Amino acid sequence: MSEIINVQNLVKKYDNNFTAVKNLNLKIRQGEIIALLGPNGAGKTTLISTICGLSSITSGLIKVNGLDVIKDYRKTRELIGLVPQELALEPFEKVINSVKFSRRLFGKKDDNEYIEKLLTKLQLYDKKNNIIKSLSGGMKRRVMIAKALSHNPQILFLDEPTAGVDVELRKDMWSIIKELKNEGVTIILTTHYIEEAEMIADRIGIINHGELLLIEEKKELIKRMSVKTLKVKLKKTLDIIPTKLKKYNLKLIDEGKSFLYYYNTGKERTGITSLLSDMNKIGINLFDIQTEETSLEEIFVKIIKE
DSSP: OOEEEEEEEEEEEOTTSOEEEEEEEEEEETTOEEEEEOOTTSSHHHHHHHHTTSSOOSEEEEEETTEETTTTHHHHHHTEEEEOSSOOOOTTSBHHHHHHHHHHHTTOOOOHHHHHHHHHHTTOGGGTTSBGGGSOHHHHHHHHHHHHHTTOOSEEEEESTTTTOOHHHHHHHHHHHHHHHHTTOEEEEEOSOHHHHHHHOSEEEEEETTEEEEEEEHHHHHHHHOEEEEEEEESSOOSSOOGGGGGGOOEEEGGGTEEEEEEETTSSOOSHHHHHHHHHHTTOOEEEEEEEEOOHHHHHHHHHHO
């Protein structure tokens, strides 16, 4: 995939001398979904604002599709759609008129067929003549996405896209995001729902204190940092871990009825086969085995703490 966004040595410092982004480098590929994770105040929204041309750059360089966001502001802005965290909508305007207005802001001619297809995709067509004020929070969020996509951008920024949205609508939004990706739109989202990133992102970026701590393929990140837990239920209770099994660093639980064994999925050998073999040699019989894997949320918390 070709590169569509290139952020080089970006620094954003405010007048009060607070540095929100510190020498950040980031390359985003065309057609991917990338999730930017980080605690409140980490610099995610500031990064998005600088790429979209809404916030000035203290130093560094940002290119969108090979164009400088400062020198070629109008051209780069046309390539981008932005859905901010805040619901900034005209409360007494009709849905369809609001979306058409956003398209005109980019100097685009009216295209009723495209707008109606867009509203249908976002499940807004039957509400196109409704006053925005009358819509639910989830529907208003969809209107924000429709406005951001009204001018056919190649890139879509979603800053906390499912904030305040119930679980059912959140899953609908995930489907919409995946469909947009299939159509070739590059999507960058920030989210506090780690489940969201785990479900739809191709790559994960973690930001804290204005620094990009890592950027990695989601599957590779989980594989590299994930720890699996093997829970072994025993036929007979153990008071202590036998000496011959101490090398496995087992943790006795359930009043000696079970123990836990931790292993890394990224390693070639897990040690499970030798553990079971050694158990058999000393006459410890198992009743059942269960496995659990580290979630992306647990990996995220670990990285932020470290």
